[in-house]
Amino acid sequence: MAKPLLRINKESIQKLEDKFDKILSNLVAECENMLETHAGEVMIQSNDEIPKDTLSALDSEFIDDVKTRDHQISIRYGYSSPESTKINPVTGKPTSEYVWELHEIFTYHVHGKPKYLEDPTTQSVDRFKTKVEEAMNNALKSGR
């Protein structure tokens, strides 16, 4: 009978699978934490840039909980979600009716600027990539 070229140790395979599962689980946890922190940092800059008059728009900020589904990790953040919208005390309008206009119109804002959410998000792209790399490295190290 010919000698087998390869011997597969089932126990070793199982250990390897367990290790991969652990790394993946750690990676998901690292990314969830990272995403939540990153959203918070973006919103700090955004809070600084959003036009301020009655502060209603600013007060309507929100950061949802991180959602993980099928290894897709996401977070929503911004202003005037259905749950977070505020009523402007001067106009009586809900902030959801005008925060987008504030964001898109390139007119002079006394205290703030347009693109107060898009610009901080865009400017954070390189930092975000670095954080993803760090999260992956941490998860890989934890699997050793």
Added chain:
Amino acid sequence: MGDMLLAVVNYLQHEGIVAGDSIDTYRDFTPDKPDKAVILQEYPGLGTFRGAKGAHRRFQVIVRSSAEDPEWSKIKAWEVFNALNKPERVVVDERGWGLNLWGVLEPIQVPSKLKVDYNNRVHYVFNMNIITDRD
């Protein structure tokens, strides 16, 4: 020196979507008249790439209707959008046609209603990413 917004206007004019620069289409400027207007405004994209001549840039398109023809801005916004975002042609290179536009265009969102102003003019807006030359 190049001018990305002017190149986009020229391209839209060539496609028959707009009449032309400072006729019905304006760059980095929102005139009070005419009521029916297409306004392009550049704003910061991701910037330049090391070793590459091009840059990642962004521009906003606002289309404003007259009070008498409120549907115009929606129709025109989608015409402009569809001219800039053709699924069969992601890279626009009109330099061979005597126009000054090369770019990879990608929409950030589709046109949607932004507001009705104090003159009852309806505004539609969308934003575009463009990887193109530096000015």
